[in-house]
Amino acid sequence: MGGPTEARRSRARLPFASMDETMDTVVIGAGPAGLVAAYHLQRAGVPFVVLDASGRLGDSWRARYDGLRLFSLPRYASLPGWRIPVRGFPTRDEMADYVEAYAARFDFPVRSGMRVRRVGRVDAGFIVETDTDSYACASVVVATGMHTRPVVPALARDLDPGLTQLHSLEYRNTGQLAPGGVLVVGAANSGTDVALESAAAGHPTWLAGRHPGQLPVNIDRRSAQVLTPAFMFLHRHVMTLDTPIGRRMARQLRGHGVNLIRNKLADLDAAGIVRIGRITDVRDGHPVADAVRCHVSSLLVVPDGPSRSSCGRRRRLCRGDGTSSPRGRPPPRSPGRRR
Numbered sequence: 001m002g003g004p005t006e007a008r009r010s011r012a013r014l015p016f017a018s019m020d021e022t023m024d025t026v027v028i029g030a031g032p033a034g035l036v037a038a039y040h041l042q043r044a045g046v047p048f049v050v051l052d053a054s055g056r057l058g059d060s061w062r063a064r065y066d067g068l069r070l071f072s073l074p075r076y077a078s079l080p081g082w083r084i085p086v087r088g089f090p091t092r093d094e095m096a097d098y099v100e101a102y103a104a105r106f107d108f109p110v111r112s113g114m115r116v117r118r119v120g121r122v123d124a125g126f127i128v129e130t131d132t133d134s135y136a137c138a139s140v141v142v143a144t145g146m147h148t149r150p151v152v153p154a155l156a157r158d159l160d161p162g163l164t165q166l167h168s169l170e171y172r173n174t175g176q177l178a179p180g181g182v183l184v185v186g187a188a189n190s191g192t193d194v195a196l197e198s199a200a201a202g203h204p205t206w207l208a209g210r211h212p213g214q215l216p217v218n219i220d221r222r223s224a225q226v227l228t229p230a231f232m233f234l235h236r237h238v239m240t241l242d243t244p245i246g247r248r249m250a251r252q253l254r255g256h257g258v259n260l261i262r263n264k265l266a267d268l269d270a271a272g273i274v275r276i277g278r279i280t281d282v283r284d285g286h287p288v289a290d291a292v293r294c295h296v297s298s299l300l301v302v303p304d305g306p307s308r309s310s311c312g313r314r315r316r317l318c319r320g321d322g323t324s325s326p327r328g329r330p331p332p333r334s335p336g337r338r339r
């Protein structure tokens with residue numbers, strides 16, 4: 001991200017006389033990360049524009065499942081300069097509305113409905129192209145998020161087409177499930193949320209995948225919330241790749257999801273959810289785990305972080321030679337392996 005100097009601004013302007021617009025900085029994506037960048041650019045007096053693909057700010061949150069509630073209290077989930085105006089853990093819609101209101105509050109120059117198709121690098125900076133416009137700029141901030149492309153295990157191809165199959169990016173609520181048994185694949189935070197919803201709606205529910213461990217406290221209790229500052233301090237300053245203990249924890253986390261933060265194994269057991277191992281095979285159109293065929297009518301794939309990071313896309317957007325070409329698809333993940 002570049003500074004606001006006049007030299008850089010004119011550098012960006014000169015070679016791009018044919019561009020629709022010149023700008024010091026273009027921020028791609030108006031989710032929380034893009035808006036934090038906008039906040040600091042505005043404070044530094046850098047001319048910028050934020051381009052966002054969605055029709056309405058906050059839609060990256062509104063597109064998630066209805067029952068989602070954050071694990072982070074407003075104190076930790078808020079963007080700089082304005083705290084989320086709710087008590088307790090924000091819901092999905094409260095977070096979405098906050099993102100929208102935050103951009104309006106600071107009057108950021110956000111252009112919605114502008115999907116960036118390509119970023120090309122040239123000597124003097126970058127060219128950012130949407131379907132309708134192009135921008136010449138000295139700096140680009142790519143803040144397009146992590147959860148946009150579904151990751152589905154390759155063996156899903158062999159499942160009975162009569163089975164209702166949903167990825168967590170498509171799942172909103174239990175109204176989408178077929179009557180009968182439900183298999184949730186992915187036993188981390190979102191997977192356990194969804195399994196609990198399914199069981200509460202009366203579906204016999206199986207949950208496949210390795211238990212990633214759980215926090216030893218109930219985060220919804222006031223007593224646990226008192227400990228949050230200490231935990232956040234550890235999280236930010238001790239459990240990092242800069243410390244031996246942090247590196248050890250990172251090695252332990254590899255290959256499975258983040259610990260369960262809100263849900264507990266006891267909640268799953270109390271709801272009658274049957275926990276099974278990883279799905280290793282498909283037999284006669286039905287998923288197989290622990291050598292047993294699961295006869296269910298719906299299958300929900302909920303990897304930890306329900307989708308692929310956009311890093312691959314970021315690389316494609318920003319090839320150094322100013323051209324763009326899709327990279328080869330990454331190799332399929334082994335069944336049941338979570339991010």
Ligand SMILES: Cc1cc2nc3c(=O)[nH]c(=O)nc-3n(C[C@H](O)[C@H](O)[C@H](O)COP(=O)(O)OP(=O)(O)OC[C@H]3O[C@@H](n4cnc5c(N)ncnc54)[C@H](O)[C@@H]3O)c2cc1C
Binds near residue numbers: 069077116
């Ligand atoms: C189920 C779930 C639960 C979560 N719970 C929590 C939680 O409790 N606490 C927490 O801190 N975090 C949580 N997260 C993580 C959360 O997603 C991030 O903290 C936050 O939303 C990431 O912000 P972001 O700006 O990086 O991405 P996003 O919020 O995804 O925003 C990306 C923006 O980029 C735009 N965009 C994408 N591609 C383009 C393009 N080509 N051109 C233009 N615009 C584009 C999108 O429209 C979107 O507005 C959760 C995530 C998920 C999936």
